[in-house]
Amino acid sequence: MNLNLSDEQLALKETLRRFVAKDYSFKTRHDIIHSEEGISAAHWAQFAELGLLALPFAEAHGGLGGNAVDTMLVMEAIGSGLMVEPYLATVVLAGGLVQDAGTEAQKNALLPNIADGSLRMAFAHYEPGGRYEMSQVSLRAERLADGYALDGVKTFVLHGAQAAKLVVSAQDGAGLSMFIVDSEADGVSVRGYVTQDNLRAAEITFNAVKVGAAALLGAAGDAEPAILRALDAANAALCAEAVGAMDALNQATLEYLKTRKQFGVAIGSFQALQHRMVDMFTAATQARSMAILASIRVASGTTEERRWACAAAKVLVSESARLVGQQAVQLHGGMGVTDELSVSHYFKRLTCICASFGDADYHLDYVSSRLLAA
Amino acid sequence: MNLDPNETEQAFRTEVRAFVEQSLPDDIRQTVLNGRELGKDDYLRWQRILHQRGWGAPGWPKAFGGTGWTALQKHIFDEETTTAGAPGQVAFGLHMVAPVIMAFGTPEQQQRFLPRILTGEDWWCQGYSEPGSGSDLASLKMRATLSPDGKNYVLNGQKTWNTLGQHADWIFCLVRTNTEGRQQAGISFVLVDMKSPGITVRPIIMLDGGHEINDVFFDNVIVPVSDRIGEENRGWSYAKFLLGHERTGLALIGQSKRALKRLKMIAKFEQANGKPLVEDQRFRDRMARAEIDLTALDITMMLLLSVDESKPLGPEVSMLKIRGTEILQVLTELTMQACGHAALASLPQALKPGWEGVPIGHIYTPPVAGWYFNMRKLSIFGGSNEIQKNIISQMILGL
Incomplete structure (x- = not known):
């Protein structure tokens, strides 16, 4: 170790x-x-x-x-x-x-x-109505003599409008497959939008988009294991991002508690606020441990270890992020709900991390289901 | 970064596991795993077995007859022995008074007391809390006045929440030797023979019916000044030294792992609507959350153990205590919940080692309610979790 x-x-x-x-x-x-x-x-x-x-x-x-x-x-x-x-x-x-x-x-x-x-790329995978379910893919890839034709809609394509090439998941006759598609290809229409945390995402429609046979990424019909690995890696990465955001937010909040005065004293002298701050600190520490576990398992774990660790990490990190985000806003008082302070931006980013690539409930379902198997 | 044990770690774990497998008496294992009452002899037998193997004091340096293990080795030892069903080693001698004697005692005191802790000949208990001094420990009032010849202290007062003092040969006490000035500066650390005239031990029965704590009354108890540790009026700093000494604190990870394993077994065995309870999504999710929380704590512990060992841990230990006790408390609550109506039956006789009657429910059911009730103490003792939060707030956050 x-x-x-x-x-x-x-x-x-x-x-x-x-x-x-x-x-x-x-x-x-x-x-x-x-x-x-x-x-x-x-x-x-x-x-x-x-x-x-x-x-x-x-x-x-x-x-x-x-x-x-x-x-x-x-x-x-x-x-x-x-x-x-x-x-x-x-x-x-x-x-x-x-x-x-x-x-x-x-x-x-x-x-x-x-x-x-x-080269910037993006992964077009989730579809409207599929929520977080990784296997809910209905975008069709029809086999042509010299390649494929793609038809369907992808949503929440993170940075889809900023990418020159897309990895697109699709159902072909063989099952779940992936294709590399130019964003500029005929039939691709990209509706970019701003997310609540000021990142960018896109809804992308594929209308008889023709790609060559060489666009197939991985074996036809065999994309699921690779997609699972990629989504686990994404969640491990998001957990790490959340940990960085929580640390910064806790630091800012701690600073505020030490400098903001009410009733003639720093508000950090109030025990109710001290204990809240300790809870936030503890939550961030536990979240860091799980983010590290998830990254280690993505780097070198078995499939079972990796899936469990990433799901478990997302559950705990999401719950910690919710606590730290909400309470950082609370402890900053009115300033916490303004746009001018970074606090609200951290809070919004943490909220969006919790709600993307599977929320805590979604990942808890996996961890919980493993108790049946054990 | 990786979590794979290296060869040395793996070999050590295998060695400990094999030793426990072979050496832990089966009746003790059964008593522990079935949640029944451990007697003094059970603790002592296990201590003697460990001592014979040279493992009597996992936390001590070799110079005093300890193992000289690293923090990680101690953690592995704790985890392996606990999950296998070994009783915990009694902490008051090994982990609490011994480090103080090593750090601040005279060579004579060290030679006199430490070997007998190792062998289990002396059972130690703690005299810290008083009826008026719980979380505010420094307000303690038990007086130690010097005899006219200056050779003895005379102790008068009461200690409470004294754990397993009914078995004890010695008690280490914080006593007031000065009533002037800062209250922390008038406390001394003394060692008292429990057979001394004037000591009365009165049981306090806990909410689960068990007798594990006591009031201890001191009525003109004579203690030689030579049984004081360190300097007079410096006892508070010796007591505080313990805080940073125990790196793993009360994280209770081994116990929680054992509890989770047991809960998983029970949840498969208990039926709900004609199916195993584990198939009930609501209940299963609660178990999953506890498992995730325990994993996070376990990794947190590993991260702390990776920190240079020469650097004493201080307030971080408070966080382990808070989370560790909360997690074990949740597991005891879930275990009681898992047993449904059957957990409500009170069968004190079924908690005796060797009881072979017919339980209400299953063989694992009788102790679960008492266990839940009893473990409420976790977030209260050893510095309540609120006090731990004060410590983190002051010492880590600087509030």
């Missing part, structure tokens, strides 16, 4: 901390989220320069050969800085799927471009 970060990881953590402190102020973020595209090309280029976009990919494909514990550190920094760039969509989800299921040709064609920042 070794739960210490390596020297390289400690250095990465420090680099990220400095990057957030120096280059991603709340004001900078404000400008980015109100821009047309909603993400910053300049910061994305910095992500690439720092090697963050290459981190989890094999060296043969322009990567740095890292794993989910390394991306955990990046996601934590993204959480603490409330960064809105499409790291989860591009690197963890779409890039992860290409690395996991792609042919050598596909990996060579895509991963080096993701790593150098020139």
Whole structure:
């Protein structure tokens, strides 16, 4: 057992901390989220320069050969800085799927471009009416003589409108499959929107979209295990992001308790508030433990270990995030419900993390079901 | 980062597991696993067995006859022995007074007391709380006045919430040696022979009917000054030293793992609407939540154990205590709930070791209600969970 970060990881953590402190102020973020595209090309280029976009990919494909514990550190920094760039969509989800299921040709064609920042991708998987259920895919891939034709609708495609290429899940005759599709292809219409936490997502309609046979990602009809792995990795990453956000929020709240005066004293001198703050601190600590567990299991666990850890982590992290988010707002009083303070932005991001890629109830159902099997 | 045990850890775990498998007397194992009452002899037998193996004091340095184990080894030992059904080692001697004697006692005191703790010859109990001094321990009033010749203290007063003092040979007490100035600065730490004239032990029966705590009255009890630890009026700092000494505190992870395993078994056995209770989604979700919470605590513990061992843990231990006690309390509550009506029957005789009567419900049912009731103490003793929150608030958060 070794739960210490390596020297390289400690250095990465420090680099990220400095990057957030120096280059991603709340004001900078404000400008980015109100821009047309909603993400910053300049910061994305910095992500690439720092090697963050290459981190989890094999060296043969322009990567740095890292794993989910390394991306955990990046996601934590993204959480603490409330960064809105499409790291989860591009690197963890779409890039992860290409690395996991792609042919050598596909990996060579895509991963080096993701790593150098020139290609952003997204994963189009969830569908209207399917809620969080991973197997509710009705988008059709009809087999043609020289490829496939895709018909259907995908929703909550995180950073779908900011991506040049999409990984799309579909039912073909053989079962659940995945395809790599150009966002600009004929028949693809992208309706981008802003999410409650000022990230970007899209609803994407595929109308007789023709792709070649080489667009198939992984074996036909055999996409489910890879999608499960990708969604687990996404949830582990979101847990890490939530931990970063909770730490920042707790820090801000603690600072406020020490400086805000009422009745002639700092409000942090009131025991009711002290104990609330301790509960928030404890919740964040437990959440961190589960985020670490999930990342370790994504990096090197068995399928069973990985699925359990990611689901369990999402349950506990969601509950912790809800407590920390709501109570940070509460303890900030009126200031907590304004747009001008970062508190409300952290709260909204945490809320959206809890409600994406399966909420606590959805993941509890999995953990709970394992009790029947044991 | 990885959670895979390395070869040394794995070998150690295997060694402990094999030892417990082979050496834990079956009657003790049955008493523990069936939730029945452990007697003094059960604790002592197990302590002697451990001592013979050289494992009598997992927390002690080798110089004093301990194992010299790392914090992780201690954790593995605790987990393996607990889940296998071994009784806990009595903490008052091994984990509470011994570290104080090692750190602040004279060589003579160390030679006199420590070996007898190791062998189980001396059973220690604690004299901290008083009727008027619970969470506000420093307000304690039990007086120790010097005899005219300066050779002895004379103790007068009352200690309470004294655990298993009815078995004890010695008691370590915080006593007031000065009534002037800051109340923390007038406390001394003394060791008292329980056979001393003037000591009366009166049982306090707990809500589950058990006798595990007492009032202890001191009426002109003579204690040689040489049985004081360290300096006069410095006892409070010795008592506080214990806080940082025990890295794992009251996380109770081994106990909770054992409780969860047992709950899973019971939930498969109990029937609800003609099906095993575990198939009831509402109940199963509660179990799943407890399992998740316990996992988070377990990883938190591992993370704390990964921190450089030379750095004493302080307030972090308070968090382990809060979460650990809350989780075990939930598990006891779920276990009682799982047993339904049958848990409501009170069969004190069924808690005796070796009882072979017919239970109401199943063989595991009789102790579950008492266990739930009894374990409410967890969030109260050892510094109530509210006091733990005060500690975290002050020492970690700086509020």
